[in-house]
Ligand SMILES: *[C@@H]1O[C@H](CO)[C@@H](O)[C@H](O)[C@H]1NC(C)=O
Ligand SMILES: *[C@@H]1O[C@H](CO)[C@@H](O)[C@H](O)[C@H]1NC(C)=O
């Protein structure tokens with residue numbers, strides 16, 4: 001148990017701290033981001049908690065394909081066909097070079113189908129109901145979670161991470177109780193499932209006759225056909241003052257100004273999809289991929305790369321609602337991070353891919 005916990009701490013601290021020395025070093029053009037206030041104020045929701053987030057991209061006002069997730073009978077995510085082809089993977093202007101974002105390299109991926117959104121709590125619940133599956137976290141004593149825990153949970157915590165006090169080991173946190181035993185997902189059925197390990201994610205996708213995407217497929221999908229851009233929609237983080245992803249605004253970790261409408265996860269598809277019709281590719285929850293982690297990549301042309309044949313960590317992509325430029329500038333298509341396959345965290349989920357439409 002202790003061994004696993006240390007791994008979790010390490011991975012999370014790595015996420016938080018490896019940006020030191022490289023933050024703000026972005027070189028690709030991104031003209032709008034300097035304007036911190038930038039007209040986003042109008043998107044801030046009234047402090048009251050239950051209010052719908054303001055802004056034209058809230059799920060309620062956006063309409064469109066978000067009906068899909070409102071359908072109680074729809075067990076599986078809709079998928080879109082990704083035509084595949086050649087693309088440039090990675091970047092020669094890494095935001096975080098130590099993560100192995102570079103070099104930029106030519107890669108071909110065959111056509112595949114991809115879930116349009118992260119697997120939701122409701123979908124994961126269907127899987128568990130159908131199979132009796134027990135997640136890895138449910139078999140463990142502790143899980144980690146962000147601060148703002150209830151006093152009851154806090155009183156049970158006897159260990160914190162000095163260097164990253166916003167992560168705490170919590171007894172009894174799992175996908176059904178993401179912040180510990182006195183939390184639940186009742187009002188989060190359409191949010192991404194979190195606190196699922198890589199093994200849990202693979203189990204779900206297998207049950208759905210799907211699989212996890214490779215890192216190359218995930219990044220191809222993220223880019224939405226755009227070449228050499230930071231985000232799924234282009235280079236500006238907040239085009240026209242609008243939020244395109246659920247990230248962290250304010251000061252991390254003390255103050256989440258919630259300009260995008262969400263302190264933690266958001267319902268899937270609350271923000272605009274990319275040109276392929278994929279939602280929340282960056283932000284909301286991190287997403288597991290099938291690849292083992294390595295920071296060394298060949299620049300030789302690769303055909304359907306699947307990553308190293310073995311390793312200790314799996315690649316995750318896209319960043320999460322906890323990512324802020326100051327410490328986790330990883331909400332970019334080329335960005336990447338890693339966790340051991342048995343790790344679970346409150347900001348880590350997944351979506352599935354497949355060869356056939358499911
Ligand atoms: C989280 O905790 C901070 C510091 O204790 C507090 O100021 C803030 O209001 C809390 N946020 C929520 C959403 O409870
Ligand atoms: C779930 O959590 C909400 C909010 O904390 C609480 O009001 C509700 O009673 C909980 N539901 C269950 C079934 O525990």
Ligand SMILES: [Ca+2]
Pocket residue numbers: 246247248249258260261262263264321
């Ligand atoms: Ca947010």
Ligand SMILES: [Ca+2]
Pocket residue numbers: 118280281282283284285286287318319
């Ligand atoms: Ca995501």
